[in-house]
Amino acid sequence: MEKSALQIARASYQPKLPKALQGAVKVKEGAPTQSVDNQDEIKKLFPNTYGMPVVEFVPSDETNNTRMNVGIILSGGQAPGGHNVITGLFDQIKKLNPENRLFGFILGPGGLVDHNYMELTKDIVDEYRNTGGFDMIGSGRTKLEKVEQFEKGLEIIRELDIKAIVIIGGDDSNTNACVLAEYYAAKNYGVQVIGCPKTIDGDLKNEQIETSFGFDTACKTYAELIGNIERDCNSARKYWHFIKVMGRSASHIALECALQCQPNVCLISEEVEKNDMTLNQIVDQLCETIAYRASNGYNFGTVIVPEGLIEFIPAIGRLIDELNDLLALHGADYKDLDKKAQREYIISHLTPDNAATFKTLPAGVARQLSLDRDPHGNVQVSLIETEKLLSDMCEARLAEWKNEGRYVGSFAAQHHFFGYEGRCAAPSNFDSDYCYALGTSAAQLIANGKTGYMAIVKNTTASAEEWIAGGVPITMMMNMERRNGEMKPVIKKALVELDGKPYKELVANRDHWAKETCYIYPGPIQYWGPSDVCDQPTKTLALEQGK
Ligand code: FBP
Numbered sequence: 001m002e003k004s005a006l007q008i009a010r011a012s013y014q015p016k017l018p019k020a021l022q023g024a025v026k027v028k029e030g031a032p033t034q035s036v037d038n039q040d041e042i043k044k045l046f047p048n049t050y051g052m053p054v055v056e057f058v059p060s061d062e063t064n065n066t067r068m069n070v071g072i073i074l075s076g077g078q079a080p081g082g083h084n085v086i087t088g089l090f091d092q093i094k095k096l097n098p099e100n101r102l103f104g105f106i107l108g109p110g111g112l113v114d115h116n117y118m119e120l121t122k123d124i125v126d127e128y129r130n131t132g133g134f135d136m137i138g139s140g141r142t143k144l145e146k147v148e149q150f151e152k153g154l155e156i157i158r159e160l161d162i163k164a165i166v167i168i169g170g171d172d173s174n175t176n177a178c179v180l181a182e183y184y185a186a187k188n189y190g191v192q193v194i195g196c197p198k199t200i201d202g203d204l205k206n207e208q209i210e211t212s213f214g215f216d217t218a219c220k221t222y223a224e225l226i227g228n229i230e231r232d233c234n235s236a237r238k239y240w241h242f243i244k245v246m247g248r249s250a251s252h253i254a255l256e257c258a259l260q261c262q263p264n265v266c267l268i269s270e271e272v273e274k275n276d277m278t279l280n281q282i283v284d285q286l287c288e289t290i291a292y293r294a295s296n297g298y299n300f301g302t303v304i305v306p307e308g309l310i311e312f313i314p315a316i317g318r319l320i321d322e323l324n325d326l327l328a329l330h331g332a333d334y335k336d337l338d339k340k341a342q343r344e345y346i347i348s349h350l351t352p353d354n355a356a357t358f359k360t361l362p363a364g365v366a367r368q369l370s371l372d373r374d375p376h377g378n379v380q381v382s383l384i385e386t387e388k389l390l391s392d393m394c395e396a397r398l399a400e401w402k403n404e405g406r407y408v409g410s411f412a413a414q415h416h417f418f419g420y421e422g423r424c425a426a427p428s429n430f431d432s433d434y435c436y437a438l439g440t441s442a443a444q445l446i447a448n449g450k451t452g453y454m455a456i457v458k459n460t461t462a463s464a465e466e467w468i469a470g471g472v473p474i475t476m477m478m479n480m481e482r483r484n485g486e487m488k489p490v491i492k493k494a495l496v497e498l499d500g501k502p503y504k505e506l507v508a509n510r511d512h513w514a515k516e517t518c519y520i521y522p523g524p525i526q527y528w529g530p531s532d533v534c535d536q537p538t539k540t541l542a543l544e545q546g547k
Pocket of ligand 1: 045076171198199200247248249380
């Protein structure tokens with residue numbers, strides 16, 4: 001593999017480990033836990049993995065040299081730092097016992113089912129230290145949920161004498177990890193399953209998980225780009241830039257980028273939902289800002305749009321809920337019809353309110369909502385051009401206002417979507433350290449006989465030495481939700497809290513940012529240099545932890 005100068009230099013970075021993980025460890029167990037909601041149902045569904053305690057690793061004098069082979073799976077969207085989870089896991093299992101072996105399943109959970117794997121040796125692992133991407137073994141979105149898949153997986157687990165599977169994934173993948181852990185425990189197969197909290201979206205967090213890995217690097221990458229656009233915008237003073245940023249559901253990425261860059265507008269999907277706003281109201285609000293700035297001679301600005309916005313507009317959300325059920329029950333009846341017939345079929349099967357909303361949407365958006373889903377049943381919001389939809393609607397509204405004498409400016413829009421470019425960036429120091437510690441924790445959870453746990457690292461706004469590592473039972477994070485027309489146990493997604501400090505910080509400043517030009521230019525991620533340039537956590541994490 002030919003390498004860049006940065007990659008060569010960065011390979012020798014030694015991630016910092018929490019003090020408690022630097023030597024031999026023992027487990028300190030907390031009190032029994034319960035799920036965040038629907039306790040009776042979840043307990044019934046997970047009789048073998050429900051109620052286990054949160055655990056913390058503390059230093060020990062006794063060395064543990066458990067002999068264990070481990071299988072690792074990268075699941076879902078890429079997130080910077082995934083390779084460091086693997087290197088942390090690899091280094092730790094080898095430290096426990098040099099005979100231990102690590103197997104990577106290729107292209108996600110499907111690799112386990114299809115017996116597609118490779119052994120990850122030191123030579124291979126060393127090539128990927130502190131690099132972005134998931135290309136060491138690849139990732140995929142196959143949903144692991146059927147008994148046949150679990151049994152197929154078991155065949156290769158037995159063949160390779162694997163003691164535990166580590167699944168690095170988001171809320172859906174960790175939900176599946178928990179189901180797999182429960183299944184293997186119920187069957188007494190003696191195979192452990194451990195999860196690791198990954199996703200740039202930042203929506204896999206709760207009292208135990210402070211942040212999902214990748215959020216830090218992805219946001220810093222987008223913030224660099226947004227800052228560059230803001231500077232261009234403030235130099236040319238002739239464009240409104242509509243910038244959509246990834247985050248399938250929650251607006252954490254949009255909010256963090258806004259806190260880092262201070263754009264003129266940042267929409268927050270959760271607020272739109274709470275205020276029961278329509279698309280027209282959002283456009284009106286945007287146009288108020290555009291018109292106000294124009295009245296002061298500022299025919300330019302920046303707007304951050306969260307990727308998931310469309311699903312959070314209540315009327316559209318209700319439509320999607322009904323379309324999900326329709327797709328689950330009757331999808332096969334209309335998926336092969338031509339486009340016009342499909343549209344007619346759908347409209348005739350929707351309730352009148354939802355049919356009316358459906359008819360108002362541009363054809364491309366309507367099609368996205370009604371047909372295309374990822375394997376977990378999610379609308380593929382990254383394919384919907386919300387930024388274009390909004391700017392087109394603003395242009396039309398401003399033209400009306402111009403006729404009415406309410407607007408005196410000129411409006412020209414540029415569109416951007418920042419998503420994929422942030423998912424494989426070289427991990428920041430935070431993500432490099434955090435992921436290495438997560439991998440190390442995962443190894444210790446296995447060595448200490450745990451299953452159905454997610455590796456965790458807490459106290460992450462302190463220096464890495466002071467971080468606290470351990471594990472949380474996955475059932476503790478679960479509740480029941482409707483998915484594909486059925487009630488299912490799932491990990492509760494963390495949306496932006498409207499009484500949380502990061503959102504309140506936005507609200508306290510946004511009028512000022514809208515009217516004036518207060519842009520901040522964060523610049524590129526720095527890997528070497530003063531700690532306040534290189535080692536800062538996200539603003540979200542700092543504010544959440546009162547820093
Ligand atoms: P995960 O939740 O699997 O980490 O994926 C997050 C994400 O990057 C979303 O922000 C985005 O909507 C989606 O993946 C895009 O998926 P794909 O890579 O399949 O296009």
